[in-house]
Amino acid sequence: MAQGGNTVKSQAWKPKKLNRFMIYRTLPYIILSLIGLLFLIPLLWLLIASVDGGATLSMKLPETITADNYISTLSSESNQRSFVNGLILAVGQALLVIIVSGLASYPLSRYQLRYKRSFMYLILFSTGLPITAVMVPVYQFFLYFQLQDSLFFTVLFLTASALPYAIWMMKNFMDSVPIELEEAAWVDGASVLTTLRLIIVPLMLPGIFTIGIYAFAGSWGNFLVPFILLQSPDKLPAAVSIYQYFGQNGVVQYGKLAAFSVVYSIPAVVLYIIGQRHMSKGFSFGGASKG
């Protein structure tokens, strides 16, 4: 009797159960799609406006699809200059960061140094400090020594501000290169510089690329540092130009500004995609905190 009752009951529930199951299966997809849509819309406007001849601030289907916005953005001399300035800052900083942090991480990874622990703690501690908080004294410092409005010294400051994180990562990458390979080369008579160049650098090339990409993207996207340390219009990078376009002028040609923004964003996006595989390793620090 009881058994019979149960089967009847379960049969009666079957369609409803299936329904709930369906909801459980599809609900995450619906919620995620909505979230995705909300995240997408602001960016989608930028892409559409950049090819719209009569772009406004609202998303709409363009009446005419045109490359004019891009053509006039890229052919403007002052825009070209701002991209070149941005490149000088970003490439200069990325190269310096790689060389300087690479050199520093060799003894930190390979030698027994008395102050290594304290130095690494200082480095780790520095990675956390907000650069924004030191910009006022940095400006005073630059003013005092007449270093302001110089692309070169701005590169040096950007390098220094990226170094703590770069040294930290570079040392960890170098730690994973087995020392036995070097020892074998030393036995064969190679010098430290030779093993560094011929053994370590090739083996940690992915790590070097990751650090370079991180450094490049950091200074390419940086607004505050050039905004404070540079003044001459012909030295300002693209980040500051965008701000001046939509911050000051009353009437802005939004299509052109959108095209400028897209061109400016492309290097950051492309480099992220290239570096993605190596970068994702950096995110599993959950394990480090458990140990």
Added chain:
Amino acid sequence: MDALEPQAAKRRKKQAGPTNWRAILFLMPSWVLLLIFFFVPTILTFYFAFTNMSLTGINAAQSQFIGFTNFVNMFDDPNFRNSVVKTVIFLIFSAVIGQQVMGFLIAILMNGRNSGFRSVIGSIVIAGWVTPEIVCAFVWFAFLNDSGTLNTVIEALGLKPVAWLYTFPMVSVIVANIWRGTAFSMMVFQSALGDVPREVEESAMMDGASGFQKLVRITIPMILPSVLTNMILITLQTLGTFTLIYALTGGGPGNSTEILPIYMYRQAFVNYQLGYGTAISLSLLVIGIVASLIYMRVLKVKI
């Protein structure tokens, strides 16, 4: 062991000579750069904050040590108190709650879904994070503008448009910052969820735990270390936020979105009070130092 130790010590001593100068040589460039452009300005913050340095006038040429005057003024300054409150509101709602809840929600919903779908949604969220900050500001300026996309949608629904950046400035910058920063938390939580062993979750289900119970009792406690680390990291990142707010609202209207970095900028570069501006940045730096120290404790890294 005992026999080996002196030998090891001897070998180290032998190496100490040539190794040390090479180590110094290799470390030199980084030391010089860090010292001149990073540590000295950081230490100068502590000194400048006690001076009446300004960008124009007499105090520009010769600034004087004025003791705690800047700090006394700071605590009497309603604008400073305002910006501390705004900073805390911005930190809590945009980072600690906003980005973390949004990032966790996306990560947990993605867990076990179709991989193509995951990568599409993931890429969209990450796009906001990869896009340079000033472009994010421009994009949100357009989205929230009086004649922007949001108001177009609202009008299409037959409702009255809202001047978002004037009526709800704080909410606007918080939403924009959630949009920009969620990807980081999402990725941290995705990797943390990936580390939770399947067996633990399955055995909880076998014992009759509901989906919600499993989440609260098993999943969340297991990823708690990552939550903690993530929270400190995004707090540090958000603490230095300048560009997004400066370009979106300029700290206004009035000083309704004037968080500490914006107020610091206004005092130092608009009102030319460099000494006072440095005192404000010192308060920012101290919060950063404390958060940084907590971060190192939590992370417990082996060096």
